[in-house]
Amino acid sequence: MITDVESATPALCRLQLGSELRRLRLEADLSGAYVVRRLLWSPSKLTRLETGENATVEQTDVMALCEMYGAGDETREILMGYAAVTKTRKDWWQSPEYRPAIKPGFKAFLGLEATAASLQNYEAEYVPGLLQTEAYVRVIHQRAHQGLNSDEVNRIVAVRLNRQEVLHRKRNPLKYTAIVNEAVLRRRIGSGDLMQEQLAHIVTLAETLPNIRVQVVPFSAGAHSGMNGGFALLRFPDGAGPRSILFLENLADGWVSRREHSVSVYADAFDDLQALAPGPEQSLTMIKKAIKEHSG
Template identity: 65%
Template sequence: MITDVEAATPALCRLQLGSELRQLRLAAGLKGAQVVKVLIWSPSKLTRLETGENSSVETADVMALCEIYGADAETRNRLQGYAGVTKTRKDWWLTPEYRPAIRPGFKAYLDLEATAATVQTYQAEFVPGLLQTEAYVHAIYQWADAELRTEDVERMAAIRATRQEVLIRPESPLKFTAIINESVLRRHVGESSVMRDQLAHIIEVMESRLNVRVQVVPFRAGAHPGMGGSFVVLQFPDRLGLKPMVYMENLADAVVKRSTKDVERYSDAFSELQAIALGPQESLSMIKEAIKEH
């Protein structure tokens, strides 16, 4: 539960509101189909509310749900406060400067990342976004879409840089663990100088931030649980009561998985990857060697 609603971010309020609304529905013994039938809503509207996907939430919608669920006055006031925050303030990624460059699926991830206490990611092809340099970002997007406008590439680089502030936030910086495939170190993205600077940046972050851990899965490890693709496991502060989630994306889509079964599957895969990956010091040595190759 959020103890100071006024100081909370809109993203946190959206997620907390959705979580509490779902808990209220389940406690009332109601299925989503029953609720939307009473309110004459589309099923997707209730789903978006419960998963925190809406950029802002109407207070009237929250009050209508509270009425159906029989929520007490204290709960109604708290949830109304959450909704109010989403209407009166915007997270940085929803401002006019950044919003045009952010896909809906990635917006959902930014909500989660900004609220998470711990992020564990396996990346098979790219340096994780929280560790990318501006030049590396430019190289990625210039390759991905040669017709992309310069201002759009600049926006993406600025988004990456702003995201990275979660690693250095004054209160409870994000605990970030990244496991990367050795191919990420060897593959040329942009000119050689771009790769050298990128790998040097990873080393700098590893050596200066106690909340950041990077490990490399070497080619010699053979087949491993990450061969199905990259993924991110997010865990949240205990006080919020939010369950861990998994995020994945590809060229066409992005998805957030919330079921306990899915989260356990990917959490187990991450643990197995950690077990076969090089330790932090060995990984550091491999990254330094890769710099020489570039």
């Protein structure tokens, strides 16, 4: 349990609070159905609390659960502190500036990404979001979401760039492993200069930040386990929520899955891709070669 509540982000407080409430309920040997019946809640309300999906948490709700579960005074104080943070502070993506550009499923992912210890990401068609330059982001969304006005595109760009702070945070930066299909290096997004800048950015990040690892699956590898499309696997610090979560995304929205079977299938796929792709040093050599090929 995280005791330094004052320095914790709202997203981390929600996730930690949900994890602790679920643990207390199970230790008290109470079913979810019994709890919601006693408190006259809807089943979805308890589910949202335990999975950290509520934007804010009422302290009265936390106190009611602590009373029912027989939580100790110290635990109650910490959990009430978590709830207070969700009411008094906002995550950056909750601000009016960004909300219109964030779909519901992706908002759930942002909260998880902000609290994760590590992220494993495979992309088949484009540079992963955490590695994108501003110019690359802008061209992708102008093309993929035609009809958006300049303000809407600017919001999307700002969201993408703000996300990248997880790689640079001073305390426990996100451990990020990205695997991309070779097509990502070859597909020209915008101009040749833009692609050179984008690929050079990836090289710089991978060579200067120890928490970033990049690999490339070459065309010569043939069929592989990532051919159904991109995905992301988030893993969390011990005691800070679920062990692993899967995120899938398409043009319409994104979906977070906690199902053990789904997470396991994609974790195995990522392991296969990591074994199939050349190591980071050879992969960076491939990227540097692609940079030269985009000249002119």
